[in-house]
Amino acid sequence: MGSSMAIDASDIRTSPGSDEFLKGIWQQNPIFVQVLGMCPVLAVSNTAKNALAMGLATAFVLLMSNMVVSSIRNYVPRQVRIVTFILVIATFVTVVDYLIQAIDLELHKSLGSFISLIVVNCLILGRAEAFASRNTVSRSALDGLGMGVGFCMALLCLGAVRELLGNGSLFGMAIFGDRFQPWVVMVLPAGGFFALAAWLLLFSWIAQVRARRVKIEEATS
Amino acid sequence: MSESSITAVPESGSDQAQVWQMYRAVVGVGIACALVIVIVYEVTRPIIQRNRIELRKQAVLDVLPGAEGSAAFQLTDSGSFASVSVDSDAENVVFAGYDEDNVLVGLAIEAQGMGYQDVIRLVYGYSFESQAIIGISVLESRETPGLGDRIETDEQFLRNFESLDVRLADGGGQLAHPIEFVKPDEKTAAWQIDGISGATISSRAVAQMLNESATWWIPRVWKHQADFLRDRNGQQHGN
Numbered sequence: 001m002g003s004s005m006a007i008d009a010s011d012i013r014t015s016p017g018s019d020e021f022l023k024g025i026w027q028q029n030p031i032f033v034q035v036l037g038m039c040p041v042l043a044v045s046n047t048a049k050n051a052l053a054m055g056l057a058t059a060f061v062l063l064m065s066n067m068v069v070s071s072i073r074n075y076v077p078r079q080v081r082i083v084t085f086i087l088v089i090a091t092f093v094t095v096v097d098y099l100i101q102a103i104d105l106e107l108h109k110s111l112g113s114f115i116s117l118i119v120v121n122c123l124i125l126g127r128a129e130a131f132a133s134r135n136t137v138s139r140s141a142l143d144g145l146g147m148g149v150g151f152c153m154a155l156l157c158l159g160a161v162r163e164l165l166g167n168g169s170l171f172g173m174a175i176f177g178d179r180f181q182p183w184v185v186m187v188l189p190a191g192g193f194f195a196l197a198a199w200l201l202l203f204s205w206i207a208q209v210r211a212r213r214v215k216i217e218e219a220t221s
Numbered sequence: 222m223s224e225s226s227i228t229a230v231p232e233s234g235s236d237q238a239q240v241w242q243m244y245r246a247v248v249g250v251g252i253a254c255a256l257v258i259v260i261v262y263e264v265t266r267p268i269i270q271r272n273r274i275e276l277r278k279q280a281v282l283d284v285l286p287g288a289e290g291s292a293a294f295q296l297t298d299s300g301s302f303a304s305v306s307v308d309s310d311a312e313n314v315v316f317a318g319y320d321e322d323n324v325l326v327g328l329a330i331e332a333q334g335m336g337y338q339d340v341i342r343l344v345y346g347y348s349f350e351s352q353a354i355i356g357i358s359v360l361e362s363r364e365t366p367g368l369g370d371r372i373e374t375d376e377q378f379l380r381n382f383e384s385l386d387v388r389l390a391d392g393g394g395q396l397a398h399p400i401e402f403v404k405p406d407e408k409t410a411a412w413q414i415d416g417i418s419g420a421t422i423s424s425r426a427v428a429q430m431l432n433e434s435a436t437w438w439i440p441r442v443w444k445h446q447a448d449f450l451r452d453r454n455g456q457q458h459g460n
Binding site: 075083084087088091095098099101104106112113 | 239242246247249250254257258261262265268273276338361363370
């Protein structure tokens with residue numbers, strides 16, 4: 001949760017609503033920039049379907065808990081705020097757990113205990129503590145939605161690459177045909193680290209190129 | 222020590238108000254959360270139940286190679302088996318699998334037991350012909366991903382259940398050899414189960430629950446195996 005504390009300053013600053021939404025997707029992307037919640041990210045991004053389901057489940061919990069935490073923020077004394085936040089988060093995780101069982105039992109099986117572990121995803125408590133407990137409901141909802149979509153997209157990026165390389169398929173559909181020799185390592189735990197590292201490389205490279213371009217523009221103007 | 226005990230005891234009225242506020246917040250949120258969970262549980266329960274039955278139906282066909290259809294039988298007080306609906310969630314039910322000519326392939330029986338994290342539920346297939354367990358399928362487990370959950374994926378482990386000897390002793394009252402759990406690669410007899418290294422607890426749990434379930438069920442179903450037979454048109458013999 002260290003990095004979520006570090007960005008407090010930018011959270012308190014007032015900004016238009018669209019910024020609250022967009023920052024989670026790009027500038028402060030929970031996975032590629034803040035590198036939060038790595039446990040589910042590495043564990044269940046082995047196929048695109050698992051990654052998408054996990055991302056949607058986390059996004060739902062994030063959005064709902066952000067809204068509830070923000071709406072009760074003036075009513076909860078500081079001393080018990082963490083207990084209350086965890087209670088709210090755990091409730092929504094339980095709800096998600098039942099919903100996934102009702103939607104697809106096989107999916108529930110393949111996500112296994114990681115659904116329950118959303119409770120301890122530091123991204124969710126981090127946003128509740130750093131943002132929702134200090135902002136209005138609507139801004140917190142936008143923040144939760146943005147972070148949730150950002151988390152979901154990043155997880156899907158990882159899952160898609162891992163499934164494509166490790167299994168030659170995407171959402172269970174064969175892409176490369178029979179002649180493709182799958183890189184089994186990509187669906188194994190080590191592959192999660194490889195894929196994450198590659199995406200992080202790509203993102204910091206983009207950030208560097210951008211920074212350089214800004215510098216050149218400044219110099220020429 | 223003395224300092225902390227002083228701060229913990231409310232001394233003035235404002236402290237008491239503060240304690241009351243904390244109490245109100247935590248209990249209030251707790252009650253609201255409990256309500257939400259109860260409502261969602263009640264709404265989703267019938268759907269989840271239906272999904273479970275669907276999954277079990279599929280698992281019955283999976284553990285009985287060659288089976289095309291299945292029927293459920295409940296153990297009656299007299300010890301014989303009576304046909305019940307496949308969709309029922311009654312207790313003491315076994316499932317019979319039939320091939321396309323309505324010949325009995327075997328029985329699928331549910332077993333459960335404590336794993337490493339939580340209860341593991343599985344279905345195993347039993348063949349009267351070979352007097353052996355011919356397949357297992359895990360219905361529910363929360364074993365550690367990558368370690369304990371290999372009871373579902375480890376090919377070498379699953380090979381234990383292609384033909385696991387559960388033949389009955391003379392007299393038919395009990396298994397000739399109880400199912401035994403042995404260390405990986407130490408299997409010497411057909412009634413032994415090779416464990417998985419790195420998933421010892423989970424694989425031993427599977428062996429134990431199979432042994433318990435087989436010890437109880439196999440003598441009972443063996444005695445009344447005629448109850449499960451069908452004629453060519455799919456009519457149950459007993460009924």
